Amino acid sequence: MNHIFSDRISDVPKSFLREILKTTVNEDVISFAGGLPNRDLFPIGEIKKASVKVLDEFGGDALQYSNSEGYLELRKWISDRYALKMGILVNPDNILITTGSQQGLDLIGKTLINESEYVAIEEPGYLGAIQAFSLYRPRFLPIPLHFDGLDLKTLQSTFQSYAVKLIYGVPNFQNPSGLSHSDENRDEVAKIISNSNTILVEDDPYGELQFQGEKRRSYFSRIPEQTVLLGSFSKIFAPSLRIGWMVAPDRLMEKLIIAKQASDLHTNYFGQRILHQYLTDNDLDLHITKIKEKYSKQKEAMISAIGKYFPKEIKYSNPNGGMFLWVILPEQLSSRVVFDLAIKEKVAFVPGDPFYINRTNANTMRLNFSCVDEETIETGIRRLGKIISDFIS
Amino acid sequence: MNHIFSDRISDVPKSFLREILKTTVNEDVISFAGGLPNRDLFPIGEIKKASVKVLDEFGGDALQYSNSEGYLELRKWISDRYALKMGILVNPDNILITTGSQQGLDLIGKTLINESEYVAIEEPGYLGAIQAFSLYRPRFLPIPLHFDGLDLKTLQSTFQSYAVKLIYGVPNFQNPSGLSHSDENRDEVAKIISNSNTILVEDDPYGELQFQGEKRRSYFSRIPEQTVLLGSFSKIFAPSLRIGWMVAPDRLMEKLIIAKQASDLHTNYFGQRILHQYLTDNDLDLHITKIKEKYSKQKEAMISAIGKYFPKEIKYSNPNGGMFLWVILPEQLSSRVVFDLAIKEKVAFVPGDPFYINRTNANTMRLNFSCVDEETIETGIRRLGKIISDFIS
Structure with missing residues (x-):
């Protein structure tokens, strides 16, 4: 065999x-x-209260199959938070709930990467992204990550030499390095990308965990039509429920939802309801x-x-x-x-x-x-x- | 663009x-x-009790990241049930918990299907399988499904003419038809498959819902080394938690786990714990x-x-x-x-x-x-x- x-x-x-x-x-x-x-x-006690409340008030509804896009009220909550915290307007229709943001990476690979296409990735880079994308057999182009962000010279020459399909990065407090892209670095990176057809995957599981000071503007707010923004509740709520999300432009959403449906029909809906109940009854901040x-x-x-x-x-x-x-x-x-x-x-x-x-x-x-x-x-x-x-x- | x-x-x-x-x-x-x-x-009330118990007794443990294989105690429970109900011995190491059995289909596609390889599928067939496999671009070979099972003549000639990589079926109370493969049909189908290198995907979400009489022997018990058996808690517990499983031979497990990890790290672990608590405290039968x-x-x-x-x-x-x-x-x-x-x-x-x-x-x-x-x-x-x-x- x-x-x-x-x-x-x-x-x-x-x-x-x-x-x-x-x-x-x-x-x-x-x-x-x-x-x-x-x-x-x-928040164990709060999750317990939320679980009980969801079952008492919504019962069978929270235990039945649901839609592939994810719970609408949860997507609205995410949309509202973007508006409030980052001044970004995101239509809930452009949000897809994923089984952890890891699944967001898989759906991007499924939907966008053909074999042998070029994927640029910061180096050092997040291992889970390398693994997820590898399944779709791209050629990786490493872009060195420095203490203030991506190496602009390499980025520039890479974009000049290759048709880069995707570029992937974690601009806030990256795993593994803890490094972030500075505002100046983001400006330059966004400029280079905006002169291309490349999609930027902005993976942001740690952005909410900024210890001090003003937050930096996301790539999504700079080049929304070229950005897929990934978020996660794993670091600010609990990871075991596997609830993340992706924000994507209209032109990508339909295909992403098809890929989502083929992958696991929908994300654990009982968990989505518990999470939403928790967010409604507690002060996340x-x-x-x-x-x-x-x-x-x-x-x-x-x-x-x-x-x-x-x-x-x-x-x-x-x-x-x-x-x-x-x-x-x-x-x-x-x-x-x-x-x-x-x-x-x-x-x-x-x-x-x-x-x-x-x-x-x-x-x-x-x-x-x-x-x-x-x-x-x-x-x-x-x-x-x-x-x-x-x-x- | x-x-x-x-x-x-x-x-x-x-x-x-x-x-x-x-x-x-x-x-x-x-x-x-x-x-x-x-x-x-x-079982809303029982799920409520199980949720509370899991959080009271295991707290943070049930909310943390977990392993890609799935909760060991749940895999043991599944193994025990196979032994008890179907007389099949399955090592828990050969069980992988999946995000619904839909994800099992995706992992099979990821791990086994190269573009243009042949996948035989009963016709009419389960739509979710057609969708999941389509992403890996196989060529489908339909095998007509009759009131007593697969069309043996077509199956025979298909296996003679093509290197069939996979064959997919739902032998018990199929979606969409409600039809099952008879014992005689299974004997013949298993004989044809056993003379090939083909992997049989035996999808069995409805087997537990047999209204009357003796259960038929699974394909897995006939040709275990060539079978990947999929199961689901969606129809006997609740679908919204998205918990299914796959049973696969040793030679496939390592790659399936790598694919699982790349896809969503692991299945919603809080849900796995609630389900296991429910199964421990209640009589599923x-x-x-x-x-x-x-x-x-x-x-x-x-x-x-x-x-x-x-x-x-x-x-x-x-x-x-x-x-x-x-x-x-x-x-x-x-x-x-x-x-x-x-x-x-x-x-x-x-x-x-x-x-x-x-x-x-x-x-x-x-x-x-x-x-x-x-x-x-x-x-x-x-x-x-x-x-x-x-x-x-």
Whole structure:
């Protein structure tokens, strides 16, 4: 039985991350490897109340099949929030509820990518996007991500040399790096894209988790006709319900809905109703404030420990939001080598390799700060600092 | 902006069904067009108790990200039920929880179908499968479905002439026809498949809803190494949670899990926990008995009304389970013509066309009996009978 599998499934990178995470399940290990929101912050009591209310008041309605677009009241809520928080007008008809924003990536691949077409992606980039798009067999064009955003020279030359079908990025507090595109960078990137036929996929799961200051204007508000904007309730509510959404221009919506229907008919509707009930009966902003306060303290603890224990030549991001921080080791030092020693010292992180299209022994590491308390962060970073210092000296 | 869409999305048949269903939303219309389980039977109170218990006892655990395979205890429950009800041994490692069994179809397409490969499908066939597979651009080979199962002559010659990658069927109380494969038919079909490298997709959402008598042996128990078996909680619990599963041989599982992870990371885990709690605290068999009693009475009412009001030359299936019944009109009579008149008389059904790969003005119609009470069934069938009689006389 040869050739049983499709060519496309052979192209999907095996999740190195899965293997990494398995080694860190041990309770003794201080893990900066995960990518999870902090479970202590889930609004358990409120979700219970919402679940009971939905079943008491709507019963069978909330348990029946529903439409592929998603619950209209929830789409209206999302539309209202865009208007209120970002000054963006989005018609609920341009919002599609997805099974996590991961599914948004799959639907984009299904609907837009032909084999061998070009997809530009920031590098380091979100692994889930690389996996989702890989199934549709594009050729990836990496665009380096710097501390202030995309490398404009590479972007410019890439758009000059290739018919780029899609460009993908997480402009706010990116996974894995915690880096954001500056306003100036966005202006330039939007200008380059607007001179092309390229669709920008703006993935924004962390935008609501900005610790301080004014928010940056989204790409969607700059070039709405060329942007598909992805959002998620996983980081501001709870991930297990798998509820995300996508905002897309009219010309794309019909095909996206067909792809959605073929993929899973519709997103878990009981969950959509519970979520909407929760949003109706509670103050989401108050809840988000709590999350931001906690993550911000955890991030500060990590930054301050890095300052204390890491050699001075090590560079790192200091994100103003999200859940991740990025460390750049000296060029010749593979973070996989550091990882092997770190595991022996019972501290874990994710080595940079899987976040690149085609690179091994990268000198970068992803540190997650959302799931570890401040004291443990200090201990873990001290151990890591010792290992890195030993290599450098 | 030409060529924006992928070729694959252009191949997906537009859901004619969606359009049909829109015309039947009117409350005056007696609708046999839907394909929904009866909402009066959803165990609302029990789901409420299970939701509260899960949150009280497991809290954040049930709201966090989870693994792509699905909740292990739920997979064990499914494995135990196969052993108990069907005498089949399935390792929980060979079970993957999916976002409805619709997603199982998508994952099969992703993992197995290359463009232009051959997929055999019973005809009439389940529309959702045609849609899901279409995205991966196979060539479909229809195998006629008769009152006792697949047409063996066509099946034989198809397997002789083509390298059939997959064959898809719903052997128990099929949607749209309510027809089942007899034991003798299964024997012959399994023999033909076992002489090939073909994978059989055995989709079984209705098997638990058999009204009477002994159950037939599944294809999975006949040719396990060549079968992917799909199951669903939508018809025996509630559809809105979107929880189904697939059983696949070892050699397929790893790739299916990679495809699952790329598609939506994992199925709504809060829902999986609620479902498992429900299954632990309640007697599912008792619940299924209630569903079967109701559907069986509704089916009897439909059969008896058809006997009374349809011209004698009309053929129809008399299913021993499921939710649908199939009517075959005289060869020259398009059911779309009947549909147009029926809507004027405020009764709806689904004309057969969308259930064929490539046929219009088919003389067949799908009637759903699970959502309409017995008295209304009589009224609706009387109206339909009048229209059909007028055509024939």
